Amino acid sequence: MNVVVIGAGIMGTTFAALAKEMAPDIDITILERLDSVGEGNSSAFNNAGTGHEANCELNYTPVDEEVISVEKALKIHAQFNVAKQYWAYLVKQGVIEDPRTFINQTKHCTIVPSQAIELLKLRHREMSAHHFFEQMRYSEDFDEIKRWIPYTMEERPRHEKMAATVVETGTDINFGALTSQIATHLVRNLGVTIEDGIHVKRAHRSPSGSWLVEAFRHGELVQYKADVLFVGAGGGAFPLLKKSHLPFRSRYAGFPVGGRFLQAEISEEEAKHYTAKTYGKAKVGAPPMSVPHLDLRVVDGRHYLLFGPFASFNPILEKGRGFTDYLRALRVHDIPSLLSVAMEHFPLVKYLLSESFKGSQSMFEELDQFAPGMSKKFDWKPIQAGQRVQIIKDGDLQMGTEIVVSEDKTYGTLLGASPGASVSPEVMLRCLEQMLPSVCETEEAQQKRKEMFPEDDLDTLINNPERYRAIRDEVNKQLGIVSSDQSD
Ligand SMILES: Cc1cc2nc3c(=O)[nH]c(=O)nc-3n(C[C@H](O)[C@H](O)[C@H](O)COP(=O)(O)OP(=O)(O)OC[C@H]3O[C@@H](n4cnc5c(N)ncnc54)[C@H](O)[C@@H]3O)c2cc1C
Numbered sequence: 001m002n003v004v005v006i007g008a009g010i011m012g013t014t015f016a017a018l019a020k021e022m023a024p025d026i027d028i029t030i031l032e033r034l035d036s037v038g039e040g041n042s043s044a045f046n047n048a049g050t051g052h053e054a055n056c057e058l059n060y061t062p063v064d065e066e067v068i069s070v071e072k073a074l075k076i077h078a079q080f081n082v083a084k085q086y087w088a089y090l091v092k093q094g095v096i097e098d099p100r101t102f103i104n105q106t107k108h109c110t111i112v113p114s115q116a117i118e119l120l121k122l123r124h125r126e127m128s129a130h131h132f133f134e135q136m137r138y139s140e141d142f143d144e145i146k147r148w149i150p151y152t153m154e155e156r157p158r159h160e161k162m163a164a165t166v167v168e169t170g171t172d173i174n175f176g177a178l179t180s181q182i183a184t185h186l187v188r189n190l191g192v193t194i195e196d197g198i199h200v201k202r203a204h205r206s207p208s209g210s211w212l213v214e215a216f217r218h219g220e221l222v223q224y225k226a227d228v229l230f231v232g233a234g235g236g237a238f239p240l241l242k243k244s245h246l247p248f249r250s251r252y253a254g255f256p257v258g259g260r261f262l263q264a265e266i267s268e269e270e271a272k273h274y275t276a277k278t279y280g281k282a283k284v285g286a287p288p289m290s291v292p293h294l295d296l297r298v299v300d301g302r303h304y305l306l307f308g309p310f311a312s313f314n315p316i317l318e319k320g321r322g323f324t325d326y327l328r329a330l331r332v333h334d335i336p337s338l339l340s341v342a343m344e345h346f347p348l349v350k351y352l353l354s355e356s357f358k359g360s361q362s363m364f365e366e367l368d369q370f371a372p373g374m375s376k377k378f379d380w381k382p383i384q385a386g387q388r389v390q391i392i393k394d395g396d397l398q399m400g401t402e403i404v405v406s407e408d409k410t411y412g413t414l415l416g417a418s419p420g421a422s423v424s425p426e427v428m429l430r431c432l433e434q435m436l437p438s439v440c441e442t443e444e445a446q447q448k449r450k451e452m453f454p455e456d457d458l459d460t461l462i463n464n465p466e467r468y469r470a471i472r473d474e475v476n477k478q479l480g481i482v483s484s485d486q487s488d
Pocket of ligand 1: 006010388
């Protein structure tokens with residue numbers, strides 16, 4: 001079987017790696033538009049690098065009339081645990097020699113002002129009762145919060161009442177570095193071909209039933225044939241779906257959301273002083289992906305603070321691509337969907353437009369509200385983040401991701417943006433199950449799967465504390481993540 005993957009980000013490379021591990025006989029070619037792998041949204045500073053496991057993001061635990069829903073948080077935490085199993089496998093196999101090249105332990109904290117203290121208390125009570133979050137601690141004590149996350153408290157007046165939670169075993173992840181290491185493994189050990197500098201323009205069925213992929217390399221047309229096609233092209237997946245002639249293509253359109261961060265390089269000493277990712281509460285009207293957070297980032301052995309994201313309206317498919325690519329991807333049938341979303345979500349559109357014109361001064365003011373005095377402490381500069389293209393499906397705006405697979409299972413694509421990279425091995429495993437069921441069912445494939453994922457059943461992880469704890473402790477050991485009760 002001949003498989004073509006479009007896009008060499010964390011999704012495309014993980015898809016190829018899992019498929020090839022389970023079915024070594026498949027031929028896989030990855031086609032990438034850019035000159036190297038992992039340079040799209042997966043690149044270190046195009047995203048925030050949070051290993052999302054619902055420790056600190058309030059938007060994963062919505063509250064309705066004082067009733068908190070933790071289902072989404074449990075699912076994301078379980079998916080992240082499955083993701084860590086695969087990364088621990090790569091470390092155990094020696095594919096990744098040093099886990100610190102891509103994953104580094106940081107505290108995951110949430111901080112809120114007085115008006116949201118009851119909400120955080122409720123969240124802590126509900127979540128810490130579950131084995132996933134049994135290590136979460138809560139405090140309203142000024143000095144204790146200052147010890148956890150000094151930069152958010154050092155210059156805050158003592159009379160300002162705050163509350164915070166902390167989970168010590170959170171992570172910062174350089175998904176770009178992880179993608180590169182998986183790509184090297186694909187080429188060196190698994191026999192996958194990766195061709196970069198190839199911009200796929202369209203893929204359509206040939207009369208023989210296989211997919212004909214038309215692409216350009218330095219302006220020259222090149223063609224590939226595939227029995228099965230997986231499109232892991234980020235925002236670039238939308239135009240390819242539109243041109244696929246698949247019947248469900250008209251149900252989907254893309255809603256682009258751009259973003260910026262404030263970034264400051266800091267010393268190793270300063271990084272030791274603030275080893276945390278601290279999430280706050282989103283402003284009223286702000287989309288979930290613009291929850292403010294102040295993060296320690298570790299990239300190529302250097303340390304940075306990142307604050308943001310500042311979401312914006314930016315009608316492009318991917319960072320670095322032009323507005324006309326986005327326009328060309330639209331079809332007449334998309335216009336009613338876009339108009340209905342613009343009307344129904346008018347406050348969101350207004351918010352994104354106003355944020356687009358925000359200058360550095362306003363960004364610094366927001367930073368100082370979050371962590372008083374921080375704007376003066378370091379040399380901050382605004383940087384352009386990656387581009388999210390959210391899904392509009394049947395006229396409804398959605399914030400998550402969706403795997404879309406054709407009825408005959410020969411075309412699969414991942415649309416949407418969140419929670420994304422953190423759960424990529426789990427999401428790609430489900431994608432493989434849908435697209436290549438016969439390949440996944442052989443005895444050899446099942447055996448390999450158990451090696452890579454000792455426990456990938458989310459319900460078991462959610463409902464069986466002993467099984468979960470055993471897996472968690474084992475993978476954390478492989479990945480260099482230590483909880484305080486293990487450190488003595
Ligand atoms: C501002 C921001 C913050 C984020 N923060 C986090 C976070 O903290 N934690 C987290 O887990 N996730 C986060 N994400 C989401 C995360 O970045 C994505 O889920 C993840 O990178 C998606 O991986 P991908 O492989 O699908 O996309 P990409 O990494 O973008 O890869 C897609 C690849 O396809 C290529 N491509 C596109 N079109 C074509 C074409 N026509 N032909 C050939 N190649 C093509 C692109 O060049 C690109 O390399 C964030 C995203 C953004 C934008």
